[in-house]
Amino acid sequence: MQILVIGAGVVGLSVARAAARAGHETIVAEAANAIGTGISSRNSEVIHAGMYYPTGSLRALHCVRGRRMLYEFCASHGVPHRKCGKLIVATNDAELAKIETIRRQGAINEVEGLALIDGAAARALEGELNCTGALLSPETGIIDAHAYMLALRGDLEDKGGAIAFNTPVTRAERKGAQWQVTFGGADGGVFAFDAVVNCAGLGAQGVARSMPDYPKERVPRLVLAKGNYFSYTGRPVFSRLIYPTPVDGGLGVHVTLDLAGRMRFGPDVQWIDEEDYTVDPARSASFYERIRTYWPSLRDGTLAADYCGIRPKLTGKGEPAADFLIDGPDGHGLPGLVQMFGIESPGLTSSLSLAEDVLARLS
Incomplete structure (x- = not known):
């Protein structure tokens, strides 16, 4: 399967790494000129234990599971942490x-x-x-977030995956059995993929609105x-x-x-x-x-x-904190599309677990 991951932050890199390790042809499209320039490079670099989050929430599930996975990853990949x-x-x-x-x-x-x-x-x-x-x-x-992202990128590229920098996604629509994705940038154009995963962080809602087939009412504020x-x-x-x-x-x-x-x-x-x-x-x-x-x-x-x-x-002042929102084909009905919204803390801690969740939704 040819998979496009949009966004080369910690979650996008984790998803892309998991996809490449599963044998999929994987490309990451990143609008900036480097990995992790947004949310992933502007946080506390904390590995969270997972005690705050409501019972049965995605944040509780992925934080606790992801934290255990992350410590193992750091040990096996030499990522600085304590x-x-x-x-x-x-x-x-x-x-x-x-x-x-x-x-x-x-x-x-x-x-x-x-x-x-x-x-x-x-x-x-x-x-x-x-x-x-x-x-x-x-x-x-605590963790060196940049070293972690470099290790994820290394695994991705070792399995044949690649990152296209300065490559914003301007449109993605379902045509037949594939997604036709339009890219901006110097090497832009239209390319076909079997699946698309939106991990664009602060830009996720904008990317989702560039998909004419995706119901606009499903895009959260x-x-x-x-x-x-x-x-x-x-x-x-x-x-x-x-x-x-x-x-x-x-x-x-x-x-x-x-x-x-x-x-x-x-x-x-x-x-x-x-x-x-x-x-x-x-x-x-x-x-x-x-x-x-x-x-x-x-x-x-x-x-x-x-x-x-x-x-x-996804929620504002005085409102209860929202859970991670992962919208896959079982929710919106479009084959080969996963949208990720509101992936804030504990997104870094949860990233490896979230990646496995996304792949399961595409299978």
Whole structure:
């Protein structure tokens, strides 16, 4: 089968790798000039354990399964990563009740090793921490996202797959037994494929609307939630990821580490109407306020604007978070087409599991 994957982010590369490894002739069309220039390069690089997501949701299924697969992949492919663990902290009774709810959900989702600990035990692990209790997640980790994508690309190309850069998809329609896909760019034209998988991230809705056969009412709205990050200019004080209790639209301004041990904070949730990747330094005021609830000794002037990412959400402010939306032939009725919408966090963690799901829908 000839398969076109649209988008060379972490999910698109995972799908393409799985397709090529299954023996399919696989091409990835990427509008940019490199892999992973969008969502995949603008996140926390966290390997999530999977305790937050509702029972039976795609996010729960693929995060837990994908996380186990991802650790195995990193080990077998030499991808830099570290299972550093994390603490979800509570600073009052209401938050204690919330993290107990998260622990129960994690048990339902079959997340390994979750443990509620009191404030003294949390401070024994992280001396700078201020909390009345915490949920310890030993399976949470961090990863070099770019190295991961390079490894996925290597596997894809080893199996004969290829990536066409600077090649946007402008139209795709079903003709007979195949999809006729129109590409822009210098080497554009019309080419035929047996199957098409839309992994275009923030551009997924636009790609779907370029398919005249795909019902327009099935294209969900796209809601943009910007997440800003600030780096810490001092020496790191935490060895684990530190998360507050979740907030509307995200998991709260948390401590994340890179593989060199550097600390940064984020993301917050900033609802926006159009793509914008500037970080307003003035937002640091709210960061100081939130961070000091669990790290009161944070000094003024130690946070510097770093970078931001945009979540491709399907629901907006005050609305319940939407699940991943994967629309395959069993839903829309068009052979050889899978649309992926709203693949935000934990998309990176879930990517290998999502890839197997997509291939199953095409079989």
